[in-house]
Amino acid sequence: MKKIAAAPYQLWMAIFVIVPLFIVAYFAFTTDSGAFTLENIIKTADYAPIFARSIGFAALATVICLIIAYPLAYIIANMSKNVQSTMIMIVMLPMWMNFLLRTYAWQTIIGNNGIINNLLSMVGIEPIKMLNTSGAVILGMVYDYIPFMILPLYTVMAKIDKSIMEAAGDLGCNGFQSILKVTIPLSMPGIISGITMVFVPAISTFIISKMLGGSSNLLIGDLIEMQFLGTSYNPNLGAGISFVLMVIILIVMAFINLIDKSDQEEKVII
Amino acid sequence: MKKIWCLASILVLIAGVFTACGQNNQLETQVISNMDKEYYSQLAEEGVEINVANWGEYISDGSDGESINVVKAFELLTGIKVNYINYATNEELYAKMKAGASNYDIIIPSDYMISKMAGENMLAHIDFNNIPNYNNISDDYKGLEFDPEDKYSVPYFWGTVGIIYNKNVIKDDNFDWEILWDEKYKDNMLMFDNPRDAFAIAQIRLGYSLNTEDTKELEKTAELLKEQKGLVQAYVMDEIFDRMGAEEAVVAPYYAGDAVSLMAEYDFLGFKVPDSGTNMFVDSFCIPATSKNKKAAEMFINFMLEPEIGLANTEFVCYSTPNTKTYELLSDQVKNDGISYPSKEYLNSKTEAFKCLGSGADKVMSELWTEIRSEVNIDL
Numbered sequence: 001m002k003k004i005a006a007a008p009y010q011l012w013m014a015i016f017v018i019v020p021l022f023i024v025a026y027f028a029f030t031t032d033s034g035a036f037t038l039e040n041i042i043k044t045a046d047y048a049p050i051f052a053r054s055i056g057f058a059a060l061a062t063v064i065c066l067i068i069a070y071p072l073a074y075i076i077a078n079m080s081k082n083v084q085s086t087m088i089m090i091v092m093l094p095m096w097m098n099f100l101l102r103t104y105a106w107q108t109i110i111g112n113n114g115i116i117n118n119l120l121s122m123v124g125i126e127p128i129k130m131l132n133t134s135g136a137v138i139l140g141m142v143y144d145y146i147p148f149m150i151l152p153l154y155t156v157m158a159k160i161d162k163s164i165m166e167a168a169g170d171l172g173c174n175g176f177q178s179i180l181k182v183t184i185p186l187s188m189p190g191i192i193s194g195i196t197m198v199f200v201p202a203i204s205t206f207i208i209s210k211m212l213g214g215s216s217n218l219l220i221g222d223l224i225e226m227q228f229l230g231t232s233y234n235p236n237l238g239a240g241i242s243f244v245l246m247v248i249i250l251i252v253m254a255f256i257n258l259i260d261k262s263d264q265e266e267k268v269i270i
Numbered sequence: 271m272k273k274i275w276c277l278a279s280i281l282v283l284i285a286g287v288f289t290a291c292g293q294n295n296q297l298e299t300q301v302i303s304n305m306d307k308e309y310y311s312q313l314a315e316e317g318v319e320i321n322v323a324n325w326g327e328y329i330s331d332g333s334d335g336e337s338i339n340v341v342k343a344f345e346l347l348t349g350i351k352v353n354y355i356n357y358a359t360n361e362e363l364y365a366k367m368k369a370g371a372s373n374y375d376i377i378i379p380s381d382y383m384i385s386k387m388a389g390e391n392m393l394a395h396i397d398f399n400n401i402p403n404y405n406n407i408s409d410d411y412k413g414l415e416f417d418p419e420d421k422y423s424v425p426y427f428w429g430t431v432g433i434i435y436n437k438n439v440i441k442d443d444n445f446d447w448e449i450l451w452d453e454k455y456k457d458n459m460l461m462f463d464n465p466r467d468a469f470a471i472a473q474i475r476l477g478y479s480l481n482t483e484d485t486k487e488l489e490k491t492a493e494l495l496k497e498q499k500g501l502v503q504a505y506v507m508d509e510i511f512d513r514m515g516a517e518e519a520v521v522a523p524y525y526a527g528d529a530v531s532l533m534a535e536y537d538f539l540g541f542k543v544p545d546s547g548t549n550m551f552v553d554s555f556c557i558p559a560t561s562k563n564k565k566a567a568e569m570f571i572n573f574m575l576e577p578e579i580g581l582a583n584t585e586f587v588c589y590s591t592p593n594t595k596t597y598e599l600l601s602d603q604v605k606n607d608g609i610s611y612p613s614k615e616y617l618n619s620k621t622e623a624f625k626c627l628g629s630g631a632d633k634v635m636s637e638l639w640t641e642i643r644s645e646v647n648i649d650l
């Protein structure tokens with residue numbers, strides 16, 4: 001009975017997850033006439049600096065998200081139940097708006113004639129170049145993906161039994177020590193899934209860099225987009241780059257899960 | 271009970287939104303009133319749907335409240351339902367068609383893409399007997415290089431590429447394409463986000479043909495574009511509208527028609543078609559070989575060639591029309607603004623149209639473009 005119930009999901013997985021993966025792999029290892037080649041994979045090496053930049057930006061954005069989200073999730077988890085749900089709703093609120101629109105809004109905020117620079121010029125400060133920089137891309141990533149960090153952290157922290165914290169206090173921990181020795185280890189699964197949920201979309205994003213990054217902040221997602229929809233049509237190379245990117249993400253995730261496994265029995269699914 | 275009320279009021283709200291959109295079609299009814307009913311009603315009873323893929327902002331859609339919604343008018347006249355889809359570059363259109371998932375009945379690619387698609391058997395032969403209004407097209411736009419025998423395409427608009435600039439910053443219009451390499455405008459210039467248009471500008475500067483297939487020449491062109499990259503704020507297409515309008519950038523190359531509509535909105539913008547020459551492009555209606563509603567598609571093309579419909583589109587889009595009957599209806603101001611309809615002499619001696627590059631050169635250009643765009647320089 002259980003098997004029958006699971007069948008539609010298995011079929012779904014097969015059609016929409018497994019098959020596309022094979023199609024990507026097929027394209028990655030063939031030429032446009034269908035012959036086997038390794039050229040697409042080898043050529044990916046030319047774009048190593050872009051891979052490096054994408055990984056660097058995504059990692060930086062993930063760390064910033066974690067630093068901002070962790071205290072926030074902790075504070076929310078320790079509020080009264082009613083306030084908690086309101087706060088979580090506020091965290092989710094921006095996500096009700098279209099992702100493109102939110103990113104687009106940053107253009108008007110940080111542009112050379114944007115809101116911030118207009119305010120600065122009113123008090124006599126020279127305009128600062130913010131839009132079309134790498135910083136703007138990272139800002140965009142942090143802004144767009146931070147709810148994905150807050151939510152898993154909050155979910156895990158809300159479940160931590162308050163009496164454990166009290167026990168830590170009774171045994172002589174001060175507030176800071178009990179966070180360090182009790183809350184952080186217990187919230188590890190939340191940290192891991194938060195990192196996963198921010199890092200993976202951030203590394204393959206393309207529209208944020210296009211909208212906020214200007215001419216010289218092309219990321220790996222943009223490069224892939226160019227090969228498929230964009231201006232240098234070469235789906236085989238695009239598939240090759242995607243394939244390499246998948247392998248990199250897989251390795252990174254394996255590492256993160258390894259850290260997790262060392263002191264936690266709860267595993268997180270990628 | 272309270273819940274039911276809640277639900278009811280939500281439904282009323284949603285219904286309100288929809289009815290608000292269903293405004294009256296007075297303008298449309300008026301414009302179609304004296305068209306050939308017999309011809310246009312041929313497919314009325316068959317419940318035909320056609321998929322039209324067009325560039326963004328490239329048809330009169332009634333969005334400003336005064337213009338005609340051309341698609342709506344066509345639907346009212348013919349009973350054919352139109353699904354309207356946008357694309358941003360020729361390459362995107364090509365990619366979507368190659369991927370095989372699209373079932374377009376009408377597409378509007380540019381010159382070089384038409385010959386490329388025709389060469390790959392992606393286009394259907396148009397039956398001109400079904401398009402009586404084809405006679406309205408000026409002979410200047412028939413038999414062009416990308417479709418010498420007029421088999422696959424019917425011209426929609428044409429235009430030139432020039433430089434849009436902010437008159438408050440650039441006071442003197444005595445410049446040529448070099449301005450896009452001028453350090454003074456570092457971080458304040460925009461550039462085309464597609465290889466053909468971007469290469470063309472550098473090719474004019476270097477004195478090469480816009481259709482060169484010589485790898486050395488293409489590489490030299492790419493070098494020049496790489497040199498420019500450090501100065502470019504962003505590579506964009508229609509985003510030029512926002513960035514130039516908000517004074518985020520002061521100089522950008524773009525299509526004459528878009529420049530005219532931008533200048534109408536922002537009086538601080540100017541436009542110059544450089545003396546040293548430029549690209550002249552033609553965007554034409556084509557019917558993909560995969561179309562299942564060829565007759566309806568031909569009817570759509572014929573409708574678009576009606577003088578009044580052409581006029582509505584020309585006034586909305588601001589590109590230059592190849593339709594002689596529509597041209598007659600234009601105001602003298604538009605005919606003589608020097609932007610939309612440059613002198614014959616300039617067009618003949620200084621402009622070059624794109625042709626389809628051989629697959630070798632096409633590949634080289636794509637690769638060089640990826641290289642230009644992906645060069646890394648960090649600026650935190």
